Amino acid sequence: MTDHTSWKAFTVERKDHVAQVTLIGPGKGNAMGPDFWSELPVLFAELDADPDVRAVVLAGSGKHFTFGLDLVAMGGDLATVLEDGARAKARTDFHEMVKRMQAAITAVADCRKPVVAAIQGWCIGGGVDLITAADIRYASADAKFSVREVKVGMVADVGTLARLPYIIGDGHVRELALTGKDIDAARAEKIGLVNDVFTDAEAVLAAAHETAAEIAANPPLVVHGIKDVLDHSRSPQVDDSLRYVAAWNAAFLPSEDLGEAIKAIFEKRPPQFKGR
Template sequence: MTEWNAFTVDITDHVAQVTLIGPGKGNAMGRDFWRELPLIFAELDGDPQVRAVVLAAAGKHFSFGLDLAEMGGDFLPLMADRALAGPRSRFHTTVKSMQAAVTAVADSRVPVVAAVQGWCIGGGVDLIAAADIRYASADAKFSVREAKIGIVADIGSLQRLPAIIGEGHLRELAYTGKDIDAARAAQINLVNEVVSDAETALAAAQRTARDIAANPPLVVQGVKDVLDRERAGVVADGLRYVAAWNAAFLPSDDLTEGISAVFEKRPPNFTGE
């Protein structure tokens, strides 16, 4: 396997473990993350020995989501020239590329089992929504937080979570940007099970992945393909729509205010402009 900056990849007994390792604080998702994730899953998809994937994270937290310090520059041309087609088109391309990175997880030919500990925010929720099965430690906390910084979530949560947690729960999370704990996440079926700590969550994910890998690989792949078939078109259409929507309507005073408030560690003051 290739050496990666934002991940480690280990394969043992037909199970690949893909682990987020940063390099940003809290495994924040910077340029290395978005570039490397689809390449990793392409390599795993091309390896016939891989029958299941465990998606994990190093450290106290799964992911703080998008690395605004590193990726915020992608918003600046859009904000500075909000009436021009060029910056909008380039931003649209960036969003589609990021969507494709997470879709590579959802489209994995083998099942993906996620183990979550600590914070799982924004892009972190996008990522685990692309997994097939999710386990969480008791200290895990989840947030579809994009609305709090003036962004419509556009990497997959709004498209994949309805089938996982239902429309009502998703609307509550996406409209409010509220945080929920692991117990609430289990109650709404965002996670399959809550266990005591991060080590136990990872062990549960590995155990399930090994159980999957022990079954006939083509049958497992067939089950996944059949289950994914019904919603694949709906998800793809939704991703196309939100990428175009954000390229058209994302530039706003509220977006500037939301990002500024994050860096200044203060509550935002949104005006609807």
């Protein structure tokens, strides 16, 4: 049964106590634009409240999970923090925007219905923020991951740096975040970023649904309790990290390097960072 709501960035299908949420863009590669950030918390609040849904499969349409933040669509919002010498009003507005985006990803993490992510192709930047909010992550053999924010003059601020340390080791977190390098599915499995790797997109989606069905067959209140207990000790640390990075980026993100990164993307050339 297809969801009655007309979402712009997602499709939602409910069947046998499992809801499949699929990223559909509208940006290329399911990039995360304004619709994604506004709809995600509303959608997951609905799934959390739906007594018929007991587990969620999170997937991406087409060849890729997501290219991450839609810098073209969101470029205007980023530009505001660079304008007018980034005075208090611009910084305050940016701080509020970051907190809204953080809340969108947190809605996935806080959903009482366990979320199983099925990842194929690219999962870049904001995509890593999103999958770190899932409970279980599976990948296809062609999946590639990148904590890309450092490459565009930003500190990842909507979940990756807060949640990834609870998923993989500290050294791996630092390597990915400080280099912005790409890793393949085999490396992602080796470091524990994903639970398992499957041959292709069809196989990984089938595996995600199989696990979601296993979860949905268990007593729902007990499943809620397990999630609550597992999240209890780490939630305060995650929340504190999110608050700190939102404030840090509002204070320090405005830079010549950020402007250069955005300009280089639009001009399709390598950026020249100068530390200013």
